[in-house]
Amino acid sequence: MMRKLITAAAITEYADITGDQAPIHIQAEAARQAGYQAPIAHGMYLMGLAQSIYLAEHPTHWIQSYSMKFHRPLVQGTWACFSYEACNGEFQVKVTAEDEDGEVIATGVFSVKEGGIVPMRTALITGASRGIGRSIALELGRNGYRVAVNGLHEERIYAVVEEIRQRGGVAEGFCANVADPSAVSKMVEMVTARYGAIDVLIHNAGNLQDRKCGLMTDPEWNSVLDVHLNGAFYCIQRVLPFMAPQGGDILLMTSTAGLKGSVGQVNYSAAKAGILGMVWTLAAELRRDRIRINAIAPAALTDMTRPVIEYLKDKHAKRNEPLPAFWQVGEADDVARFVGLLLEQEDPDLTGEVFGVNGSQITRWQKPLPVLTVNGGAEDFFTAWKHREEKQ
The missing domain is CATH 3.40.50.720 (NAD(P)-binding Rossmann-like Domain)
Structure with missing residues (x-):
């Protein structure tokens, strides 16, 4: 189990890495207008955070693909606890994120591969x-x-x-x-x-x-x-x-x-x-x-x-x-x-x-290939052209 405090800096960092820069995630006023007390740690942030924790513990793995189901938002000042469980040998890993009270925040599956961390293309x-x-x-x-x-x-x-x-x-x-x-x-x-x-x-x-x-x-x-x-x-x-x-x-x-x-x-x-x-x-x-x-x-x-x-x-x-x-x-x-x-x-x-x-x-x-080549000049070529179907 890995415990992580949700901070404003962390939300901004992961929003920038993943491109999930919606105002509700990084701007306090936008979050308040939406009914939250602070910018929320939402989908992409939580996925990026979970992956970073997993890769820190498994440096010889790299994540090929992943999917996560997001259950509710987190705001600054709360904690998220991540746990991992192999579900298909070393190729798939289940991840669960819970708050301090044990309520599930998100669940997902990572497809992983041995061989060191490969940068995203x-x-x-x-x-x-x-x-x-x-x-x-x-x-x-x-x-x-x-x-x-x-x-x-x-x-x-x-x-x-x-x-x-x-x-x-x-x-x-x-x-x-x-x-x-x-x-x-x-x-x-x-x-x-x-x-x-x-x-x-x-x-x-x-x-x-x-x-x-x-x-x-x-x-x-x-x-x-x-x-x-x-x-x-x-x-x-x-x-x-x-x-x-x-x-x-x-x-x-x-x-x-x-x-x-x-x-x-x-x-x-x-x-x-x-x-x-x-x-x-x-x-x-x-x-x-x-x-x-x-x-x-x-x-x-x-x-x-x-x-x-x-x-x-x-x-x-x-x-x-x-x-x-x-x-x-x-x-x-x-x-x-x-x-x-x-x-x-x-x-x-x-x-x-x-x-x-x-x-x-x-x-x-394939590239075009020659289908009729005649050595002998134009006259011979057009003679061969007239008889091309007979030779096919």
Whole structure:
């Protein structure tokens, strides 16, 4: 049993470490307005405190993930008593926090691993306020990352941040348009000022402006290229100085539209094809800095894909036809689980790859390969072209 006095300094310290800087936890006036006599030691504070006590007693362990149920608040000047109990060999530890009267304040479970304390990694995820980005942010929060949540709408961003924190994770929100290079520079400065290095960059931000080429406007073309392709460049270039010293991972979202083309999406297809060239180039360029870069072509039901899929469902239903298998997609959480496992792999050669993720179906795509080579000039080539189907 470990006994700890709750002080104002301790509340501020753990609020700062975990990012749980809500006024009720650190400002006396905000706490009084909420009905408490002093700033309360709430969820994230209690989790951070419990972990610090456990790790002080078990220096060869590090905490992979944890969850805690919070029963009531604590205020300054009271005591919390923590006890720990192994519940699955050395891999899980139950924690209980009680006050001096023995009333339970919080209960939880830590997943622990031998091997010394491993510092938390920081992941910056663009377009993380909804859809696939949100699912990835929640997954990495569960996996012990400090998550920098980017998006365009503050309310959505902070809803994700709060969800991560409520689940025992560490997160902070950063509102910025990735199509604006100065905004990206400022965002990276803020993330690194908060967390130091950036270990993982996931460029998930995206938009759609679908129209056939002859009808597409210049702003519709530029908007999609700016977010998907230019945004990837701006983020990578500005993150590299904070990733190169220790190495890291970069994940970019591509699409089968970039691999095979998609009618009515010439802007989107071009942007996603550009992502592939970026991945294959930077895989070689960044290898010496121990930075891996890979691309994922996800197929998942999200706010962005739902209108297209619903339109196609209606279209095929009216024809009494089944929806093509290509459009029978998985969930955003399937992509998030793949990302979590991909980042756990320690293979330095796992770089420059393109993976398709559709539910439980995982595909590895390869670089384009030559399918017809003729020595003899243009005439011989087009003669061979005319007979190509006969040889297949």
